[in-house]
Amino acid sequence: MTRLSVNINKIATIRNARGGNNPNLVQVALDCERFGAQGITVHPRPDERHIRYQDVLDLNEVVTTEFNIEGNPDERFIALVKRVKPAQVTLVPDAVDAITSNAGWDTIRYADHLRRLVETFKEDGIRVSIFVDADERMVEGAKAVGTDRIELYTEPYATQYPENPDAAVAPFVRAARKATELGLELNAGHDLSLENLRFFDEQIPELKEVSIGHALVCDALYFGLENTIQMYLRSLSQPGFM
Numbered sequence: 512m513t514r515l516s517v518n519i520n521k522i523a524t525i526r527n528a529r530g531g532n533n534p535n536l537v538q539v540a541l542d543c544e545r546f547g548a549q550g551i552t553v554h555p556r557p558d559e560r561h562i563r564y565q566d567v568l569d570l571n572e573v574v575t576t577e578f579n580i581e582g583n584p585d586e587r588f589i590a591l592v593k594r595v596k597p598a599q600v601t602l603v604p605d606a607v608d609a610i611t612s613n614a615g616w617d618t619i620r621y622a623d624h625l626r627r628l629v630e631t632f633k634e635d636g637i638r639v640s641i642f643v644d645a646d647e648r649m650v651e652g653a654k655a656v657g658t659d660r661i662e663l664y665t666e667p668y669a670t671q672y673p674e675n676p677d678a679a680v681a682p683f684v685r686a687a688r689k690a691t692e693l694g695l696e697l698n699a700g701h702d703l704s705l706e707n708l709r710f711f712d713e714q715i716p717e718l719k720e721v722s723i724g725h726a727l728v729c730d731a732l733y734f735g736l737e738n739t740i741q742m743y744l745r746s747l748s749q750p751g752f753m
C-alpha cells in the first residue's frame with residue numbers, strides 16, 4: 512500500500528501573498544487529513560517563503576497523521592526537527608537560492624555528514640529518509656549511512672513520462688529494487704501528478720509513501736481539495752480503492 516502525504520507548501524505560498532491568515536494553513540492540513548490524506552509534508556526553507564518555522568510548531572500540535580518535515584539540514588532546521596520530533600524527517604540537499612529542490616544527495620561524498628545527521632535524528636526516535644536520485648550507487652550510499660528510508664527524486668521521471676513512460680520509470684525501478692534488496696524502505700516525490708502517478712506506483716510496488724504538493728494544489732483549483740485528494744488516492748494502491 513502506498514500512502515499519500517500532502518505537501519502544503521503551496522497553501523502557505525498563497526497565504527503569504529497577502530500577509531494575513533487566508534488560507535489558514537492549519538485548517539487546510541486538518542481538512543487534508545479529513546479528506547483522506549495519510550500524512551502532511553512541509554518543507555521549511557531558510558527564507559520562509561512558504562512554510563514558516565512557526566507553522567511547523569503549530570502544525571505539530573494538530574496533525575494526527577504522519578508528519579513529515581523535509582529540508583536542508585542546516586543548524587536551524589536540525590534544531591526545529593529535534594524540537595518537534597515528527598514521525599519522519601526527509602533530508603534534502605537544497606541550495607539556498609534554489610527555486611525548488613533539484614537533485615538528490617551525493618550519499619558517497621557526504622557520507623560522514625549524513626551519518627551524523629541520521630544518528631542525531633534517530634536519537635530522538637525520528638524516522639529518517641534521504642532524498643536521492645534514481646541511482647543505485649546513491650541508494651547503496653544511503654544504506655551505508657544508516658537511514659531508514661530513501662525518497663526518490665522523481666522530477667526526471669515526470670519530465671520524461673509523457674514521451675516514454677517505460678524509459679522514464681526504468682531507473683526508478685532499478686533503484687527501488689536495490690533499496691529493497693538492501694532493506695531500505697522507499698518514498699518518492701517531486702512533480703508527481705494525476706498524469707504520471709498511477710503508472711509509477713504500479714511499476715514500483717515497493718513504494719511506501721508519496722509526498723505531493725505542487726500538482727495536487729493546482730488540481731484542487733479545478734476539482735476542489737476533497738475530490739482532488741480522493742483522485743490521488745485512487746491513483747495509488749490503496750485498500751478499498753483497488
Ligand SMILES: CC(=O)[C@@H](O)[C@H](O)COP(=O)(O)O
Pocket residue numbers: 518520521554581603610611612642700701724
Ligand atoms: C523535496 C521535494 O522534492 C519537495 O519538497 C519540493 O522541494 C517542494 O518544495 P517547494 O514547494 O519549495 O518547491
Ligand SMILES: NCC(=O)COP(=O)(O)O
Pocket residue numbers: 518552581662699700701702703722723724725726727
Ligand atoms: N517530497 C516531494 C514533495 O513533498 C512535493 O513535491 P511537489 O509535488 O511539490 O513537486
